[in-house]
Amino acid sequence: MLKTFRIGGIHPPENKLSAGQAIRKIELPAQVVIPLSQHLGAPAKAIVAKGDEVKVGTLLAEANGFVSASISSPVSGKITKIDTVIDSSGYAKPAIFIEVIGDEWLPEIDRSSDLKRECTLSSNEILEKIKAAGLVGMGGAAFPTHVKLVPPPDFKAEILIINGVECEPYLTADHQLMLEKSEEILVGVTLLMKVLNVTQAVIGIEANKPDAIKLLTEKATAYPGIQIQGLKMCYPQGGEKQLIEAITGKQVAPGTLPISTGAVVQNISTAFAVYEAVQKNKPLIERVITVTGKDIVTPSNLLVRLGTPMRALLEACGGIPPNIGKLIAGGPMMGRSLTNFDTPITKGSSGILAFNETESLRQPIENCIRCAKCIGVCPIGLEPYLISIVADQNDWEELERLHVMECIECGCCQFTCPAHRPLLDFCRLGKSKVGALLRQRAAKK
């Protein structure tokens, strides 16, 4: 039986143009740019200097604090400078620039494609390897994986949920990865189960990927404790809270961590990266990315080294469309619009989407008629219309009472609004202002 979450959600046109396209590698670029802040939390601290020579896998920057992740070099070559680059946040951030020379890997990385199932490491050793590989949640939020795998002392993980939902329209990278690397993913899930000390893992996959459900169900019989759960198509099912609810039926209470329900959620790409980090000693240096859009000549799923400029990806898919109006990092619902074709690929990039000029323009904003469609689709049960009005009046205390901090920025409200009001923009503004208020209050105490 297909499951889903209880309130809200939408089902936008899927447009999975690159579905079924085999994952292919692209040529190495001449230069890669590695932003030091590729994850949630404190930016990593660079431990290399200008002129240093690096190989694939050399540690470039180490985690700076508990919620942070280290970064390894995705290419071999020479550090040309440590400067700033405008990343997908739209602001200049510190980054390491590497000139690519050859393709020389560190000897301990196993580059063969043989499947390695057995693992004799203890759970602590696995965790250390995950940490050293600089793994982060690869669904988009880029939360450091090792932090999520160590629940706070009062909580105990009971179930591991693997997110193979990929509910964002256009994106197919996870789908293709499930088809091509199913065994590796299942080994990765087994490793994660060992770290968390749980006996049950559920892989949630939406019903629009029947081939992936079928394949993984067949293979999972050889892996004890792993179940595959089909899910109804509903955006934002890939959200952590929504997926927990869809699979376990438990809701995450406002203001609490998802672990309070006993569930830990990891992305399917992260599970694959865990396999590679633990069994193959390979740090997170490349990932699968969907390059798509109606005017892209060959929408594709590419295996790309981190730090590659988006321009190189677009060129590998038939060039930058002449009528491009907007380039989006991620999917159309939660992705961020970019200002520059040379924005580097980071650990959290799941796709590149090119919109043409007519598709990309926002509709003119009209008046709110209180139709409450936004309330109906909000998966959290917020009142986006009210949040936008209160945010416009700069009443941050009232916004806090409206639970704006619970917003997951899925964009269902803005997608649904018949008056094209910038509801999500105001929710984001409210979150940043209320977040600052809360931090200020915590600092006073």
Add this chain to the structure above:
Amino acid sequence: MNECIIAIACLGGIGLILAVILYFVSKKFAVEADSRIDEIAEILPKANCGGCGYPGCKGFAEACVKANSLVGKNCPVGGASTMAKVAQILGLEASDVKPQIAVVRCQGDCTHRTRTNHYDGAKKCALASDIYGGETDCSYGCLGYGDCVEACLFDAISIDPSTLLPIVDETRCTSCGACVKACPKQLIELRPKGPESRRIYVSCINKDKGPVARKACNVACIGCGICVKKCSFDAITVANHLAYIDPEKCTLCHECVEACPQHSIVALHFSNSTELC
């Protein structure tokens, strides 16, 4: 007829009893208010702008009476004359406060800053700056959607249609600071008005390295430090590739204005100077 009389008598009776109770309660629990609070509130401008840092004019009046001191208290809207009256009522000395004015520290109009992308979201600076750095390569500069205009209670700030930058109307600006708080880029600063409204300031807050700043905007401060060398009064400091003129030390000698290779230092109301906008 009888029912009418009974009803009137009952309601009248209840009303009378309640009135007596209310009278005694109000006498018994009367709050002694300092009459000076109302007196001061009466002479304040009643703009309730919050520029003094208190919740409205009444709040300011209460604070003045309660503290029984005027140190650090100033009504920017009323200015020195109002504060003198307040001081007279309280029998205190008014603290000496120099009149201030809002200064917008950006000159990046269309001719100086080239647009590198197009923003089609809601026209509100707070929303745009939450999303990204802006339509030009300078992520510090004015966005031009007028959050400051909306915040101003005195109609003292407006967007110049030719430059798309805010201009401050000197006759109306009360230096209440509402625009300073509203600007998400922290472009607006309250600076001393200066003798005959003469002021010299660095009209840029770009903290990027020199070449990056110059590429983004023709009139950006590149932190070259020439002004620091020219200044004989140690009024200028350069930090994070950006010069800042301390208004307390500046003697309005004009040396730095001519020396600045980027023309990012602005001198206002000098007879031979080019004015901003």
